[in-house]
Each structure stands twice: as structure tokens, then as C-alpha cells.
Amino acid sequence: MSSRRDFIKISALGFGATAVLASVAKFGVGSPIEEMLGLSSENLPSFRRFPTYCEVCFWKCAGWAYVTETGNIQKIIGNPDDPQCNGRLCPRGTGGVGMYNDKDRLKKPLIRFTNNGEQTYREASWDEALEFVSNKMKEIASKYGPESMALFNHGSSGHYFTHLLNAYGSGNITAPSYAQCRGPREAGFEATFGDAVGSPEATDIRDARCLVLIGSHIGENMHNGQIQEMSDAIDKGAVIITVDPRLSTAASKSKYWLPIKPATDIALLMSWIHVLIYENLYNKDYVEKYAEGFNELKEHVKNMTPEWAYGVTTIEPDIIRATAREMADAAPSALVHPGRHVTWYGDDVQRSRAIAILNALLGSWGQRGGFFFKEGFKLPEYPHPPYPSPNWSWKETMNGQFPLAKMSVTNTIIDASIPEKGKEHIIRGWIVSGTNLPIAMPLKAQLMRALQALELIVVVDTMPMEITGFADVVLPECTYLERYDDLRDSPHREPSIALRMPAVEPSYETKPAWWIAKQIGEKLGLSAYFDYKDYKDVLDWQLKQVGSSLEEMQRIGVKRLKRTKGPLYIPEGEVHKFNTPSGKIQLHSKELADAGFDAIPVYTPHPEPPEGFYRLIYGRAPMHTFSRTANNPNLVALMPENSVWVNPTIAKQWGLKSDQKVWLKNQDGVISTFSIKVRITERIRWDSVYMVHGFGHHYKPLKNAYGRGVNDTEMITNVMVDPIMGGTGMRGNFITFIKEDPRKEMQS
Amino acid sequence: MRYAMAIDTRKCVGCSDCVVACQTENDVPIGFCRDWVTETVDGSYPNVVIELRSERCNHCDYSPCVRCCPTGASHIEDGGIVLVTKSKCIGCGACIQSCPYEARYSHPDGYVDKCTFCIHRVRKGEKPACVAVCPTKCMYFGDLDDENSEVSTILKNRKFKALAPEAGTQPHIYYLV
Structure with a gap:
């Protein structure tokens, strides 16, 4: 081992912004220590x-x-x-x-208008802004039908606008969290076990004796329960195996780090399956009892030996065997984590299938230390008239593609928003709630065409995000700390409900999303769907149906409930029926074969970076959530911008220094809007670069975030769409460095 | 009584939650911090190891900051906690210079500020804010003189190190390795 060493303060003294908070009153009569600290009683x-x-x-x-x-x-x-x-x-x-x-929050409703030939926003009253939205929606409904309105959403507020659009007559509800994130995993696990993984994942990490992470960087993605449980697993001595081209934080905590050549994961997974089967290490009882298609699988992986996989993945055969044996030793408490952001190479459903099959061979589904059966608490729905039936919906925008998509695919909704001859189903208006599409979505050209063509764009958000700049009407939402929302009833080991209530009154002229949706609904003549004065009436009604009350929840915040739908794991001696048509795990998927896809995953090589280019890998930092926190003063102070991770060998070839600013250019000639600092580190392969997603904001009202770092999705112009469910594979983009400001050059 | 903290580097993911929790608990102005996270990287790809550490004042037995303070503002409290009496601090910054851990900063209000082990919480039987919030539960706090305390127990059972022992300050933040 060489003695290279770099030392980085992630969050150092005097780092970042220098805004000063109002300090609390100090000094007075108290106990000596508190007086010294200025904390008198x-x-x-x-x-x-x-x-x-x-x-x-x-x-x-x-x-x-x-x-x-x-x-x-x-x-x-x-x-x-x-x-x-x-x-x-x-x-x-x-x-x-x-x-x-955040001082940059949206404060008042805004309406786009043209002043001397220049488009700008003017402040408007709530009534005027909502009148504008409802009039436009009425116009769209009468001209094209209500199906021509779509909702893009993320987070709690989406529910109210979903209800609004359903009542209005549209089912075009979509979210990037499916086709840009976890969709392939849901499709792959559903095709295998009959159940999607869902959120939060029913992964029994705390009791896993072997935890396998494939491109899932727990600890950098800060999915709280999973981090806590990984920590428990470390305490209990679990073997962690991490597959990642980058030494992620999780990789650094692992017994085995497999620094895989990017885009070859399926080969590794199939060779693990080979070892489990041909070394007789798989969970025979479980497979015999629950799985179908074992013989086909065995035949399929016959030649997918570790030696074969070595040539593809660069992971040595001994390591492949050793790690497969570790999994088998721990089985069924061996959890091959399904990951979360899995839209990588366009064959992502098949990779997720391979992960699911591996779990099936280990027998981990329904077992302690594998996947538990989660249970949620179903709250009764507040009564409302039945929704009208739309004449067409998101399924029709897919034109027969993506047969396993169980949720709508953002990309096809965006495509349907570009009016072109021959298109039968065209979308004319969007409501966008809590999702910043210009940073969330790859394929900017398609998005821009849609944004230009739409007749109405309404953006509801707490912050002025890039998408806000395209809105006809901007509706300022108050933050979660200033409002009531639906009760949280996410399923887990045991059901629970949690209340969100305002800690303070809404600042400025902001309003909660439930109120906004209700007002628009009433103006559209849909009052019967919003038969309450305040959302707390809805919550209190729901809670009283189940033997609680708003008053109780205000006191306790979280109510834990007993499981009623069966045990956490498959009880010994019982036979579990899976949710697949045959009730068995599908090692060989007839559903996929019938739809014209591989019934068992096949490794396909993907293009490699051309000379002088490096594969763009992106991920998360624990102190930020996508692009939405990039302006949060507390979090900006911890990490104000992203950097591009470059292997020292490559940095030397290019003459790059640490913290030097570079511009990035991708394989299609797209140059980054802003520069990014170089981080020279041994944690990344020489054929790849890495950056954290969510930076490089180009919207000036975001004063803390504007121009800080590079937006990775700006560089993602090659998208490999998964034909099975429409996921946008984004890891097939290659970038190179530009050391001088390219815009300066163009100007001179 | 001798307060100390042990931090498990095998569990810390460097998320900096300890930094934010300290800021909101102790009104630390944005842009400053009483605790912070460091990362060290050793080796070359693919034989690389990293260590993540949540760092703060080491509440040393032989504290250069206390020795060099001209007004007595910096002093050692019961339990070995190094504190600054705000009203006595003239903000000269000698202590900042003397600290081998760079654990102190000049507060915009004109005094020097640092980690207090959240003594205001500890006196109520609570844990310091950073310890209480940590999602990886990698921090252990307690009384070294009590051999059954959480921190004593973990130090008995695990290998550990302290930072800059060569400075001779007898630091009391221990890193479990």
C-alpha cells in the first residue's frame, strides 16, 4: 500500500456562508455554569x-x-x-x-406577464392567481378534455393535487421517483416475488448476517432507518459486501469491497448465482418449496462462471467465490439490498431481477435478516363523490410500450406534452408540485419542447426552483413546519401513524397545498370533493374512525399499532403463497417471456468511454436531498457545492490540481453551464468520475445555490430507456475536462 | 467525575448531523461550528481505506487554551469540561492559536466559543446533542470515573486512539478503531 494520504475537512470551522443568526438573550442570574455559558435559567x-x-x-x-x-x-x-x-x-x-x-422562499403568488415585450412575473392576490388557474383549467377541459391536464409531483403535497385532478377528470399523475429512480426495482421484484419493494424498504438490515450492497451507498443516501440498521448490523458483526466502482462510505465499512468495472453488474450477479447453484450452496428447502424455473436457471447460468465474470467485471474469481460463500453461510439472513436509484443502463429491470433471484436462492424473502413482511395502517378515506372516469390516461401515452410499468412514466407524459401530428393523446397543462423537473430530468431538449408548448404550467413549491421560471402561475406553499398534512401511515415492521401540524403560522403569504387544491377545486365547481373547512377536520374525522383523535395525536405525535395481518416472517412449518399468478417465486419469468423479454437476466455489454472521456457516475451526499436542499442555509454551510472526483492518475495526466475549477463536456458536446472543483481522490476508478447530484442551480433567485457546482443531469443527454418499464438509464454518459472557461473563449 | 466521549469510526458515516444538531441546540451561527467531520484517505485504488471522524474540543486535562487565557475566561469545570465564561472573554484569540485541535472559533458577538459537552443538557441527565442525534449511534458519552458508564464499558472492550497525543494535552475524545 502506498503512503498517499489526503485530508479533507468536510464541514470545517468558518466554512461556507457567514450569515449570522439572531442570538438568544444572554446573561442574568442563574447557576454559575449556565451563567458562564450565557444560559441563565x-x-x-x-x-x-x-x-x-x-x-x-x-x-x-x-x-x-x-x-x-x-x-x-x-x-x-x-x-x-x-x-x-x-x-x-x-x-x-x-x-x-x-x-x-430560507430568505429566498416563495412569498406571494406570481403571474407571468409581458412588459414591453419582455416576460416577467408580477405579484398577484391569491384570488386572482387561483382564478387564473381555474379559468385556464376550464378552458383546457372544454377544448381538449380534462385528460389533457397532468400532475408532476413529489412529497406530501402531491396527494391534494392528485385528488383535484382525479375529481376534474384526469388520471395523468406522474412522479420522477418511478421512471428516474426506483421503478426498475419495483418491476423486477414484482416479476420475481409478486411484490414490489416499496418505500420504506422492508429490508431487515439490523438482523442481516450478510448485507450485500450493489451501487447502493447507504450512509451517503441518508435513508434514516437503513443507516441506523446498518450500524446495528456492524455492531453485531455482519459481513458487508459492497459492489461499487467508487469506495463509497458503505464500501469503506465493508469486509469486501468489489471495485467493479461500471456497467457490468449483471455479469457479477449471474456468476454469484452460478456459484450458489453449482457449488450447491443455495437454500434448497426454500427453493424447492417456493420457486419455479430452477432447472431453466441452472442451465442458463451454466457457463457464467466466476472466471467468465472476471473478464467482464475485473473482480477476481476467488473473490466472487468467497463472497458467494459468505452469503450462503449467512442465508437466509443474507440480504442482497435492492437499492433505490436503479435507473442506470436501460437493462435495469433485468439487473433488479438478478438481485431478486439471488435473494430467492438465499431464501431471504420473508426471513429474519432478509426481507420482512411490512404492514401499514389503512386510514379510512374522507368521503367524497366518485371520481369521473377519464377517457384516456397515462397508459395510453406509452403507445403500447413498457408493459410492466405499474405507475406512470414521466418521460412519456413529457413526450405527450409536445403536440405533434399523429399523436392521439396530447397533454396541454401541468401542475408541478414539489419536483424540480429541469434538474430531476435528463433529456433537457425534450423537456424544453414540452415546456414551450404547454398552454398552462402551474408550479406549487416553497422555493423558487428552476421549474418556477417556466410557470404561468407560481403558487407559494408554506413549508411542512407551517401546516397540517395527511397522516403518515407508511408501512413498516409494525404499523404506525404520525401527525404533522403547524409549529408556527405560515410566513409571508404562503398557504398549505391542501388549501390551494381546495380553492382551485371550488372554483372549478368541484366543491363536493372538498367538503371540509380545514384539513384538520379531515384528520380528526379519519382518526375518530380508528379510535384516536386529532387531540391525541397532537399530544403524542406518533401512534404505534399492533400488526393484524400476519407475522413479520414466514412462520416455521407454514407454506407461504407469493403474490405471483402461480403463488411461487419466478426464477424464470413467463410474464417477461410472454412480453418478449428475457425470462432470465442476460448480461449485455454497454458502451465504454472513448479515449480521454470518463464515465459519469453520480450519487448522493448525506446532508442534501437532490436539488431541493441546495439553498437551505444550514445545509449549504455543510456542503455548499459538489466537486468532481478524479483518480490521481487521471489528474496527473491532465495536470489537474485539487480544487482547480474545470468545466465538463460530454460525449454529445454539451458543456456544463458552470465550473466544478476537482477533488483528486483514490476513492474513484480511473475510467470514471463521480459527482453528487442536485447542484449547479442556474436559477438566480436561489442565492445560496446559484452557480455552485455542476448539475449532473445537464450532462446526461444519452438516456438508455428500459423497454420493460420505461426507466431512464443515465449512467451511459462520458465526460471530459475543459480547463479554461469555454464561454470566455467563445466571446473572444 | 471525568466526562469523556468515545466515537466509533467503524460506524460513523460522516453525515455531519452532529454539526447541525450542535448548531441548532447551541445557537451556533451558520458558517461556524463547534464540531466538524474529517475524512482521511489512505492507500491507492483499489486498496484504499478511509476514516471518518466527528471532531470537537478534546476537553484536555492539560489544556493549552486554559493556560494561555489572560483573563481566566477559559477554565476547567467539574467533570473536566473546558469552558469559556463569555463575560470574562475579551476575544483575544490566544486560545484559538494554542489549541492543537482547532476546536475554537471567534463568535461574531466578540467572544471565543467552543464545545461545552452540552453541559446544560448533561446536567439534566440528557446526552450531548451530537450524541443524541447521531443516526449511526456511533458516539458514547459518560463518566470515565464510573467504570460501568457507557463510555468506560466501550473503552474497556474496544481498541481506541486519541488525536495528537504528542501534544501532551491528555485529550478526552477517544476514537474506536
């Missing part, structure tokens, strides 16, 4: 606390917001009764207060 702030659940990411951890007498939100602390966070929020949840304090 007299002036020590006394708090009121309000239950909430976090909206900084989709994990939705429940906590308490502590409010001072002067109405400041001082801190947010996890609720110890919450099974999803166990009293410990992650840095984003702890820093959620920055979302509320």
Missing part, C-alpha cells in the same frame, strides 16, 4: 413543541419542532416513538429548520 428559552414529520426527503421521519416564546423554530428533534427514526433525525431533518428560515 431566567433567559433560557422555554420551548413549546409540536409534532411533525419531515418533508426534506421521502423517508418522512417523525419529530418534534421546538418553538421559542418569540416564535422561532429553534430545533427539530426526532420522535423516540417513531419506528422510522427512533428519535434520531438525519442532518437534513435536523437542518429542516433552514427550509423554514
Whole structure:
């Protein structure tokens, strides 16, 4: 081992912005220590606390917001009764207060207008803005039919607009969290076990004796419950095997790090399957009892030996065998984690299938230390008239493609929003809630054509994001700390419900999304669907149906309930029926074969970077959630921008220095809008570069985030679409470095 | 009584939650921090190891910051906690210079600020904010003089190190390796 060493302070003293918070009153008469600290009992702030659940990411951890007498939100602390966070929020949840304090928040409704030939926004009253939206929606419904309105959403607010559009007559509800993220995994596991993985994942990490991570960087993705359980597993001595071209944080905690050549994961997975079968290591009882297609699988992987896989993946055969044996030793408490963001190379359903098959051979589904059976609590739906039946919906926008898509595919909705001859189903208006499409979506050219063609774009958000700049109407939403929302009823080991209530009144002229949707609904003549004064009436009604009340939930925040739908794991001696048509695990998938796809996964080589180019790999940082936290003052202070990770050998070839600013160019000649700092590190392969997603904002109202780093999706112009469910594979893009400002060159 | 902290580098993921929790608990202005995270990388690809560490004041037995303080603002409290009395601090910054751990900063209000082990919480029987929030539960806090305390127990059972032992300050943040 060489003695190379680099030393980086991730969050150092005096780092980042220098804004100063108002300091709490100090000094007075108290005990000596508190006086020294300026925390006299007299002036020590006394708090009121309000239950909430976090909206900084989709994990939705429940906590308490502590409010001072002067109405400041001082801190947010996890609720110890919450099974999803166990009293410990992650840095984003702890820093959620920055979302509320952000000076750049949307403050008033805005309407686009043209002033002297130049488009700009003017402030409007709520009534005017909502009147504008409802009039436009009425016009679209009468001209094209209500099906021509679509909703793009992420997070809690999506539910109210889904309800609004369903009542209005459209089923075109979509979210990037499917086709840009976890969709292939859901399709792959569904085709194998009959059940999607869902969120939060029913992975029994805390009891796993062997945990396998494939491109899943737990610890950098801060999915709270999973981090906590990985820590428990480390304490219990679990063997962790991490497959990643980059030494991720999780890889650094692993007994085995397999530094795989990117895009070859299926070959590794199939060779593991080969070893389990041909060394007789698989869980025979489980497979005989529950699986179908074993003989076909055995025949299929006959030649997929570790030696074959070595040539493809660069992982040595001995290591492939040793890791397969580790899994078998731990089985059925061996968990091959399904990952979350899995849209990589366009054959992602098949890779997810290979992961599912591997789990099946280990017998981990329905077993302690594998996958448990999660259970949620079904709250009764607040009564409303039945929804009208749309004449067409998102399925029709796929034109017969993507047969295994169980949810709508954003890319086809975007494509359907570009009016072209021969298109039967065209979308004319969008409501966008809580998702920043210009940063979330690859394929900017397609998105831009849609944004230009649409007759109505309504954006509902707390922050001015890139998508806001395309809106006809901007509706400022209050943050999660200022509103009631639906009860959280995410399924887990045991069912629970969590309440979010306002800790403070909404700032500026912001409003909760439920109110916005209700107002639009009433103006559209859909009042019968919004038969309540305040959303707390809905919550109280729901809670009373199940023997609780709003008053109780305000007191406790989280209510844990008993399981009623069977045990957590398959009980010994019982035979489990899987949700597949035959009731058995599909090692060989007839469903896929019938749809014209490989019934068992096949490794296909993917293009490699041309000379002087490097594969663009992107991921997460624990202190940020996609692009939505990039302006949060508390979190910006921890990580103000992303950097591009470059292997020292490559840096030397290019003469790059640490922290040097470079511009990036991809294989299609696209040059990054901004520069990015180079991080020279041994943690990344020489054929790849890495950056954290969510930076490089180009929208000036985001004062903390504007121009900081590079937006990875800007560089993703080659998208490999998964033919099975429409996922957009984004890891087939190659970038090179530009050392001088390319725009300066163009100007001169 | 001797307070100390042990931090498990095998579990820490460097998420910096400890930094944010400290800021919101102790009103640390944005842009400053009493605790922070470091990462060291050793080796070359693919034989690389990294260590992530949550760092803060080491509450040393032989504290250069206390020795060099001209006003007595920096001092050692019961339990070995190094504290700054704000009203006595003139903000000269000598302590900042003397600390081998760079654990102190000049607060915009004109005094020097640092980790207090959240003594205001500890006195109520709570854990320091960073320890309480950590999603990986990698931090252990308690009294070294109590051999049954969480921190004593873990130090008995695990290998550990301290930072910059050569400075001779007798630091009391231990890193489990």
C-alpha cells in the first residue's frame, strides 16, 4: 500500500456562508455554569413543541419542532416513538429548520406577464392567481378534455393535487421517483416475488448476517432507518459486501469491497448465482418449496462462471467465490439490498431481477435478516363523490410500450406534452408540485419542447426552483413546519401513524397545498370533493374512525399499532403463497417471456468511454436531498457545492490540481453551464468520475445555490430507456475536462 | 467525575448531523461550528481505506487554551469540561492559536466559543446533542470515573486512539478503531 494520504475537512470551522443568526438573550442570574455559558435559567428559552414529520426527503421521519416564546423554530428533534427514526433525525431533518428560515422562499403568488415585450412575473392576490388557474383549467377541459391536464409531483403535497385532478377528470399523475429512480426495482421484484419493494424498504438490515450492497451507498443516501440498521448490523458483526466502482462510505465499512468495472453488474450477479447453484450452496428447502424455473436457471447460468465474470467485471474469481460463500453461510439472513436509484443502463429491470433471484436462492424473502413482511395502517378515506372516469390516461401515452410499468412514466407524459401530428393523446397543462423537473430530468431538449408548448404550467413549491421560471402561475406553499398534512401511515415492521401540524403560522403569504387544491377545486365547481373547512377536520374525522383523535395525536405525535395481518416472517412449518399468478417465486419469468423479454437476466455489454472521456457516475451526499436542499442555509454551510472526483492518475495526466475549477463536456458536446472543483481522490476508478447530484442551480433567485457546482443531469443527454418499464438509464454518459472557461473563449 | 466521549469510526458515516444538531441546540451561527467531520484517505485504488471522524474540543486535562487565557475566561469545570465564561472573554484569540485541535472559533458577538459537552443538557441527565442525534449511534458519552458508564464499558472492550497525543494535552475524545 502506498503512503498517499489526503485530508479533507468536510464541514470545517468558518466554512461556507457567514450569515449570522439572531442570538438568544444572554446573561442574568442563574447557576454559575449556565451563567458562564450565557444560559441563565431566567433567559433560557422555554420551548413549546409540536409534532411533525419531515418533508426534506421521502423517508418522512417523525419529530418534534421546538418553538421559542418569540416564535422561532429553534430545533427539530426526532420522535423516540417513531419506528422510522427512533428519535434520531438525519442532518437534513435536523437542518429542516433552514427550509423554514430560507430568505429566498416563495412569498406571494406570481403571474407571468409581458412588459414591453419582455416576460416577467408580477405579484398577484391569491384570488386572482387561483382564478387564473381555474379559468385556464376550464378552458383546457372544454377544448381538449380534462385528460389533457397532468400532475408532476413529489412529497406530501402531491396527494391534494392528485385528488383535484382525479375529481376534474384526469388520471395523468406522474412522479420522477418511478421512471428516474426506483421503478426498475419495483418491476423486477414484482416479476420475481409478486411484490414490489416499496418505500420504506422492508429490508431487515439490523438482523442481516450478510448485507450485500450493489451501487447502493447507504450512509451517503441518508435513508434514516437503513443507516441506523446498518450500524446495528456492524455492531453485531455482519459481513458487508459492497459492489461499487467508487469506495463509497458503505464500501469503506465493508469486509469486501468489489471495485467493479461500471456497467457490468449483471455479469457479477449471474456468476454469484452460478456459484450458489453449482457449488450447491443455495437454500434448497426454500427453493424447492417456493420457486419455479430452477432447472431453466441452472442451465442458463451454466457457463457464467466466476472466471467468465472476471473478464467482464475485473473482480477476481476467488473473490466472487468467497463472497458467494459468505452469503450462503449467512442465508437466509443474507440480504442482497435492492437499492433505490436503479435507473442506470436501460437493462435495469433485468439487473433488479438478478438481485431478486439471488435473494430467492438465499431464501431471504420473508426471513429474519432478509426481507420482512411490512404492514401499514389503512386510514379510512374522507368521503367524497366518485371520481369521473377519464377517457384516456397515462397508459395510453406509452403507445403500447413498457408493459410492466405499474405507475406512470414521466418521460412519456413529457413526450405527450409536445403536440405533434399523429399523436392521439396530447397533454396541454401541468401542475408541478414539489419536483424540480429541469434538474430531476435528463433529456433537457425534450423537456424544453414540452415546456414551450404547454398552454398552462402551474408550479406549487416553497422555493423558487428552476421549474418556477417556466410557470404561468407560481403558487407559494408554506413549508411542512407551517401546516397540517395527511397522516403518515407508511408501512413498516409494525404499523404506525404520525401527525404533522403547524409549529408556527405560515410566513409571508404562503398557504398549505391542501388549501390551494381546495380553492382551485371550488372554483372549478368541484366543491363536493372538498367538503371540509380545514384539513384538520379531515384528520380528526379519519382518526375518530380508528379510535384516536386529532387531540391525541397532537399530544403524542406518533401512534404505534399492533400488526393484524400476519407475522413479520414466514412462520416455521407454514407454506407461504407469493403474490405471483402461480403463488411461487419466478426464477424464470413467463410474464417477461410472454412480453418478449428475457425470462432470465442476460448480461449485455454497454458502451465504454472513448479515449480521454470518463464515465459519469453520480450519487448522493448525506446532508442534501437532490436539488431541493441546495439553498437551505444550514445545509449549504455543510456542503455548499459538489466537486468532481478524479483518480490521481487521471489528474496527473491532465495536470489537474485539487480544487482547480474545470468545466465538463460530454460525449454529445454539451458543456456544463458552470465550473466544478476537482477533488483528486483514490476513492474513484480511473475510467470514471463521480459527482453528487442536485447542484449547479442556474436559477438566480436561489442565492445560496446559484452557480455552485455542476448539475449532473445537464450532462446526461444519452438516456438508455428500459423497454420493460420505461426507466431512464443515465449512467451511459462520458465526460471530459475543459480547463479554461469555454464561454470566455467563445466571446473572444 | 471525568466526562469523556468515545466515537466509533467503524460506524460513523460522516453525515455531519452532529454539526447541525450542535448548531441548532447551541445557537451556533451558520458558517461556524463547534464540531466538524474529517475524512482521511489512505492507500491507492483499489486498496484504499478511509476514516471518518466527528471532531470537537478534546476537553484536555492539560489544556493549552486554559493556560494561555489572560483573563481566566477559559477554565476547567467539574467533570473536566473546558469552558469559556463569555463575560470574562475579551476575544483575544490566544486560545484559538494554542489549541492543537482547532476546536475554537471567534463568535461574531466578540467572544471565543467552543464545545461545552452540552453541559446544560448533561446536567439534566440528557446526552450531548451530537450524541443524541447521531443516526449511526456511533458516539458514547459518560463518566470515565464510573467504570460501568457507557463510555468506560466501550473503552474497556474496544481498541481506541486519541488525536495528537504528542501534544501532551491528555485529550478526552477517544476514537474506536
